[in-house]
Amino acid sequence: MRGRKPLPTAVKQLRGTARPCRSNPNEPQFPVPLRTPSAPDWLSETAADVWRELGRTLLDAGLFTVVDRYALAMFCAAAGRWIEAERRVDAEGAVLISKETGNPYPNPWYHVANKAWDQLRQMLSEFGLTPAERSRLKAAVSEEELSLAEVLFASVEVSGG
Numbered sequence: 247m248r249g250r251k252p253l254p255t256a257v258k259q260l261r262g263t264a265r266p267c268r269s270n271p272n273e274p275q276f277p278v279p280l281r282t283p284s285a286p287d288w289l290s291e292t293a294a295d296v297w298r299e300l301g302r303t304l305l306d307a308g309l310f311t312v313v314d315r316y317a318l319a320m321f322c323a324a325a326g327r328w329i330e331a332e333r334r335v336d337a338e339g340a341v342l343i344s345k346e347t348g349n350p351y352p353n354p355w356y357h358v359a360n361k362a363w364d365q366l367r368q369m370l371s372e373f374g375l376t377p378a379e380r381s382r383l384k385a386a387v388s389e390e391e392l393s394l395a396e397v398l399f400a401s402v403e404v405s406g407g
Contacts, residue, residue, distance in 0.1 A: 257309070257374060276311040283312075286319050293319075293326025300375075309373055317372060324365035331359035 258264035282305050285297035301318060304310035310318065334355040341350045370376045 276313045278311050283315060289319060289322055290326045292329050293322040296322040296325040304373055321369040324362045324369065328359055328362035328366055331355045331362060335359055
């Protein structure tokens, strides 16, 4: 398939760009869990922390369904690797000195951090987690969140002049 990757309907709805003429009536709809599932046991503790932090936020935004578990786990695993590698680089330094030759060489954790960062960057847009992606989304506002002024003046048109 050529061209842009199609956007899920949930993302189009949050962006305010969902149009019936461009919708996919056959797009599978998956159940939304009532609560964030527990982090998979194979995630590192750091990755599980990311899962707990991000999972609820995605669920509340309507961007997490039962089949998104592995996509979120991939993101969290990469985030865990990135955080751990960054901690190691911070503790040991980006450049190490060989004990045998005295020559400097790049810390191997620096490469791990960079690779995990690339993976994270690719996954961020999948969930609308970058500032650029968020700027394209429109959060749904419940009537309870509208101010009294917004409710009272919702039908009033303001004319310039």
